[in-house]
Amino acid sequence: MMFSRLQARPRLATCLALFALVVSIVAIYWPGLGGSFVFDDYPNLLDNPAVRVDKLDAGQWLSAMLSSPASSLQRPLAMFTFALNYFFTGYDAWAMKLTNVGMHAFNALLVFALVRALQRAAAKGPIEGAARALPWFATIAWALHPLHVTAVLYVVQRMEVLAHVPVFAGLWCYVRGRTNLLQGKRGWGWIALGILGGSAMGLLSKESALLLPLYALGIEAFVFRFRGRDGKREPHLLTLYIWLLAVPLVAGTAWLLPRVMDPAAFAGRDFTLHDRLLTEARIVVDYLRWTVFPDVRVMGLYHDDYVISRSWWGPHSPIPAMVVLLALAVGGWMVRKSRPLVALGIFWYFAAHTMTATVVPLELVFEHRNYFALLGVVLALGDLLLCANFAQRIPIVTRTLALIFILVCAATTLMRANEWDSLLRFARSEATKHPNSARATYEYARALIGISGYDPKSPLRKEIFRALDVARRVPGSSTLPEQAELIYSARIGIEPAPGLWDALRAKLRIRSGGPQEQLSLIAMTNCAAQDLCAFPPQEMLDTFQAGLERGPHAGVMTIYANYALHVLGDRPLGLRLLRESVALDPSNAQFQVNLIKLLNSMGLVEESRQHIAVLRTLGRLDQYGPAADELEKTLPAPATTR
Structure with a gap:
């Protein structure tokens, strides 16, 4: 009985400490809950009528689950949670952000269980001294790291957070299964549940969960080393990974390669496949720098101002970054036997970026892409600071560094959360940090317009035009600043600046079918249809013609049809345009x-x-x-x- 009491006390202490961690996560993110929706929240949520589920009707819920415009796989589980939020609280950003924070806190509990299981599996003897703090260091540093702010407070990135619930749980199941096999117990059920079940469940929220088998391969390669109970290689494990990784890799490459090699794949980007691969080497190194040395001055939602590497040489050469990455990979391989968790952490960091930092024509930089990668870094860092031989020789130094790292992470996250506490403060912060970001500068102008309420006598009027002018002049900016200024001018009853219509059309002739260009046309059409903007009809018609100069585009033609029907009252023109848009894209x-x-x-x-x-x-x-x-x-x- 005395032994059971002694055993119960550490468990109680662990539960209380984990509860304190959850409270700390909520407390640090609390200031950011008061912010608003931003960026992709609009097409995925606010402008998505399917999410607005208001009754217990199976058809409504199914439509909501299959309504994501972000992926052909629809991400139904994530969309279901958004619909659930709407059902109870409507478009309440505070409630949706709080849900995200809760999911992130739950993931922290899973990370603790996973790291503790990994440490026990990798240990060659009893875990003593500072080494026992490794799961706590990795979990706290991961949970409170400022790189996660955009994953947690950016509402739509719940997809990333939710997708990793089954990823972390699945990896824990894998470790449990492999440990059981080494002990002569049943473990294949746990392994199947972890890899197959975790991947399938995660895929319902976001495609990044498909990397789970690759993460499990890292655990196998560096912790269990494909060994069975007798110490010999287990052939069934090799077969498992051939089917889980090699076969899908060959099939996926055969499917993906022709698509990414097609010039049309990058038609809507300002970079080529060659540019992307060169630039991502620098980006992955910058992600690592932001992880190890958190700096609130460079972190943010918008990184569209990141300078693209066009060649191997020059001021933005990728070669130094490639040398760093190669050294990191070689270092991980060299310590794979002496420090398996360091090797695993480095492997996980690379593995987490194989989908978003390689050939897929995604945007270049987003901080939330480090949601899993960051765990690899803090796992390796924690093992070095708390468990390595040199850490035992200078424990005061290494433990102090570990504590400082956690405190810096927490403080930086709190500062970033405060930046998200209101739409204007967030927009001003992003524009200040990234003055060459087309998105950040435009969003600041848009926030000012929203606060002004289109009042012609607003004291913000001068600042609004200044901010719009700044946004228009940012290299590579879309049509959004011109559209916003035209609408603002029309709504406060003044003539637009000379040449503004021509500037809008010039950008449309270059890139008319992009999502931001279509949003511009939609906003102008809606403003005119609601009798809020008295745009000259000929200017609008010329604008639509500019949008179609590069060829027919189903989205542009549909917006043009809405203008013809609801503003011009021209039903024959609207009918012709809608017929053509359906012919171009019959699956829409x-x-x-x-x-x-x-x-x-x-x-x-x-x-x-x-x-x-x-x-x-x-x-x-x-x-x-x-x-x-x-x-x-x-x-x-x-x-x-x-």
Whole structure:
């Protein structure tokens, strides 16, 4: 009985310490809960009507789950949680951010369990002294690191946070299964649950969960070393990884390579595949620098001002970064036997960036891409500071460094959370840190406009025009600043600046089909349709023509059709444009719905029925069946001729 009491006390102390960690996470992120939605929150949530679930209807919930515009896989589990938030609290950014913080805190508990299991599996003897603090150091440093602020307080990046719940849990299951096998117990069920179950569940939130088998390979290679209970190599494990990694790698490469080699894959980017690969070497090193030496002055949501490497030589040469990465990889390999957790941490850091820092034509820099990679860094750092031989010789120095690192992380995260406490403060902070960022400067101007309420007498009027002018002049800026200034000028009743319409059209001729360019056209069309902006019709028509100069584009034509229908009242033009947009992209359900509604209003029943039939075939699990049923109910009696 005395022994059970002694055993219970450490467990109680551990639970209390983990509870204190969760409270600390919530407390540090608390100032940022008062902020607003930003950037991709709008297309994924605020401008996504499917998320607005207001009743317990299976069709509504299914539509919400399959409504993500961010991925062809729809990320249904993440979208379900957004719909759940809306069902209870509507578009309350505070509630959605708090949900993110809760998920991040839960992940911290999983990280603790995972690191503790890894340390026990890698230990060659009893874990004593400062080494026992490794799980605590890695967990606290990971949970409170400022690089996670954009993953946690940027609402839509719940996808990244939620995807890693089954990743961390799956890796823990894998360690549990392998430990059982070494002890002569049943473990293959745990291994299958961890790798297959974790990957499948994580994929429902974001594709980054597909890296789980690669992370498990690192555990196997550096901790368990493919050994069985008898100390010999376990052939079943080699077979497992051939099927889990080698076969999908060959198949994935065969599918992906032609697509990334196609020049059209980078048509909407200001960099090529060659530029991307050179630049990402520098970015991955910068991620590492930001992890080890957190600096609030350079961290932020927007990094579109990152200078692209166009060649091997010059002021932005990737060669020094490549040397650093090679040295890191070689160092990890050299210590794989003496310090397996250091080698594993380095491997995890590289593995976590294989999807987002290689050939896939994504944007170049986002801090939330380090959500798992950061664990690799703090695992390696903690092992060196608390467990290595030199740490035993100078314990005061290494333990002090470990404590300072945690305190710096916590303080920097608190400062960053305070920057997110209001839309204006966040926007001003981002624009100050990144004055050459087209997005940051535009968002600051937009925040000022929102606060002004379009009051012609607002004291912010002069600052608004100054901020818009700054945003317009940033190299590589989109049409958003011109659009915002045209709308602001129209709404306060003044003439726009000379040449503003021409500047807008010049940018559209260069890149008309990009998401920001389409958002500009949508905003201007909506403003005109709501009688808030008295734009000259000829200026708008010339603008749409500029957007179509590079060729027909389904999205631009749909926006043009809305302008023709709701502003010009030109139904024949609207019908022609909607027919053309559907012909260009027949798999787009919204385009089909737009056309069907117009056909119904014009009495074109047979054509409408054809498109309703097409709508039923789109999506997954009869996703658009309810919408098709509703549209079918509005079919009028057939018109004679048209």
